Amino acid sequence: MYSFAQRSDTSVLDEPLYANYLKLTGLHRPYRDQVLAAQDPDGNAVVSQQLLPPTRGAGGGADSATGGNGNGSGNGSSGGGGVRRVLYAKHMGKHKIGLGPELFRRAQHVILVREPYGVLQSFSNVLEPTQQELGYTALLEIVSELRVLGRQPIVVNSDELVRQPAGVLRALCAALGLPWQDAMLSWPAGPKPYDGLWAEWWYGNTHKATGFDAEVRDARKPLPPHLKPLLAECYPLYDILSRQAIRPLPEAEPVPRPLSAPPPPPGAGEDEGRAGQADGHHPNNHHPNNHPNHLNHHPNKGGTHVYVSDPRNADVLIGIRDGVSGRFELVWRPHARVSVLDSGYMLGDGVWEGVRLHNGVLFLAEEHLDRLWEGAKAIDMELGISKQQLQQLVYDTVDANGMTSGVHIRLMATRGLKPTPYQNPDITIGQPTIVIIPEYKEPSPVPREVGIRLFTVHVRRGAPDVQDPGWNSHSKLNCIAACIQANKAGADEALMLDPQGFVATCNSTNFFIVRKGEVWAPSPRHQLQGITRARVLQLCRQYDIPARETDFYLTQVYSADEAFVTGTFAGVIPVVAVDGRTIGSGSRGPLATRLQTLYTAFVDSYCAGGRRTM
CATH class of the missing domain: 3.40.50 (Rossmann fold)
Incomplete structure (x- = not known):
């Protein structure tokens, strides 16, 4: 009015x-x-x-x-x-x-x-x-x-x-x-x-x-x-x-865009293209007791992603950019959904990032978005949005939820809607689907203080010519298979080797060992180029802590003085046992403790200056 x-x-x-x-x-x-x-x-x-x-x-x-x-x-x-x-x-x-x-x-x-x-x-x-x-x-x-x-x-x-x-x-x-x-x-x-x-x-x-x-x-x-x-x-x-709302009109465009979706490719009827707009959730998933937070405290289960359950997550608004209409909406979590014909659901065709919100600032947003864009480019997926625009959508989502700190955000981009189940990326309707899931998610202090146990699995990290391990892709079955074996062995996470038998990475975090005061990081060939991993190596250089990237075997792991893992959510988490062998003293070591302090200080410093634009 x-x-x-x-x-x-x-x-x-x-x-x-x-x-x-x-x-x-x-x-x-x-x-x-x-x-x-x-x-x-x-x-x-x-x-x-x-x-x-x-x-x-x-x-x-x-x-x-x-x-x-x-x-x-x-x-x-x-x-x-x-x-x-x-x-x-x-x-x-x-x-x-x-x-x-x-x-x-x-x-x-x-x-x-x-x-x-x-x-x-x-x-x-x-x-x-x-x-x-x-x-x-x-x-x-x-x-x-x-x-x-x-x-x-x-x-x-x-x-x-x-x-x-x-x-x-x-x-x-x-x-x-x-x-x-x-x-x-x-x-x-x-x-x-x-x-x-x-x-x-x-x-x-x-x-x-x-x-x-x-x-x-x-x-x-x-x-x-x-x-x-x-x-x-x-x-x-x-x-x-x-779904019937008019679309925004650019200044130079003389007439409104059509309200209907783009026509599906040849061989796919309109009904096929829209059939997947149904809710893909099971009705029981709407019950608060089925919220993932209630699955967090599995008996005797530790790990790098153990978090403090927060009932506010049942009510968060989730940001969804529909690739067909181009509309971005904030949807109440129990009703947030994508089509069963979405490429991510059917094929795991997409890339994602995990980002922290601390003191109102998206921590290392530039590096996370750069990696998302690199992965999207590698799989030939044009997101149809700039990094600056996507960063703003993430801020819009957390602002709508009144979030400032203690927040972890899963940012996902899939290739979008399919007219029919088929893997060819050319057979896609519209642009990629983008989903932003913010959660109040403080890491549990227990793994940080007590440490975690790893188990070396038979599942290897593949070579880049099979599926590039540097892609942070939705196709995570390789890591899931490793995690399953570690679960069966009673460990908190899987330690994975590369095709030559050298230590590569864990199934969801990057791995380090400490020998005679020097930090060793596995060569980056067969692992995701971790943003927290790179920051820890930078802190080592900044504070005169000897560190290098190198190939090493399990023998060097078992006899290490310390070991630890890093990740966006985990930060720096000590490892106290691998394959039943106690690492060092069997408790958090002095170098892991120091790196935890340095990394926490860096997070606070980075987020102290207020929001950054790309």
Whole structure:
């Protein structure tokens, strides 16, 4: 509403059908009596007298109250002499109750829909949410009614509007047949003369903003348990509406992009290309007790990825860039999904990174994104996004969750949607699927202090001409097979050899030994080029700790003074036994302890300067 109010050709009304809704439903509002006194409670009279006077035609736009869901109808005047020809009338979808069909026949409607988690969080600050109050069902009814009348609904995704205000508003103006005006992008802070009298209850954050890109929303907090069933009900309705949303329009593009997906390749029917949009999760996975954190404390099980269980993870928002539509959305974890026809699910075709968030900063983000891009280039996968843009999407995701520290992020990119199960990468619809999973995930202090046990497995790290071990790929069966054998042996992680029998790496971390005060790292030929590994070697050089990369056998491991592993999540973890042989004293050694301290100090120093842009 504030955006359209800045146009030179538009006047605005704030929910003129509110009194009609309150009268017919009898619902409580803290300002109910004031609204009934200030507005005409006869909705059809409001339509005929304010929204569709006989001397006017059709046009207009839409908005939503309190960051929730709304549909708008408007009209315009063809008169001159400074008369504004477009009337923008903001409504909530539920306000259609008791109205005749005339408003739907003559006015242009736009549906604004927002991700349900934020809607429930905002609404519950003032009133107890219900499905009727939230209005998702009403919005779907409006879309259906418009289609029956032969009118194409215009749907705007509120979250995408905040992320790309200029592009979405350009697309909306083009769809409405209105000229673009730059003034729509900003407005002064504070209350407005056209606000409804309910503004002090609902518009607090909105009044702080001066534009979409500076919009202030409620700080994220977990929903109370009694609202979780309602949230689950809203998501399928939101999905239906959001899939129909208009796409942002670049400044130089004169017409909106088509709403439909690109045609599938020859031999794949449209139904095949879309069939995989179904939920790939088993229904039981939505139950909190099936959350991965509840699997963390396996009896007598240690390891480099043992973490402190955090119930907040059941409610995180996960960022998903759909490669077909190009839309990026933040989705509540129980409803986050990709297609069963996605290349990553079917074939393990993709690359990924694990990144830490510390003091609001993505630790070593540049190096992680460089490695992601290197792997994507190696498998001939064009991500369709720049490193800077992807970094911003990661920050958008953690910000939406109110996260600052103690966070581990799994960043995944797969080749995208397949029209049919088939490995050829050329047979893919759209761009890669990108998923950002942030979790509150503090490492358990036990492995750091007590150490872990390794078991050397028969599964080897392959040569680069088989499957390059330098790819951080979704195809992890080689490492999983190694992990299985280590599990069966009762160890915490697998130690893997290269094809020549030299020590290579562990199944999920990089391996080091210490002999006579010198750090030895296996030659990098048959292992992932670990970012933490490289940083530890750099710290050794910086603090005059002798270190080298070299080939060595298990014999040198068994007789080492110390051993340790490194990883993004693990940091530096001591190894106290390999294949039943005690390493050194059988406890954390002095050099591992020193490197832990140096590495922790480096993390703090790196993240002390605030966010970095690439």
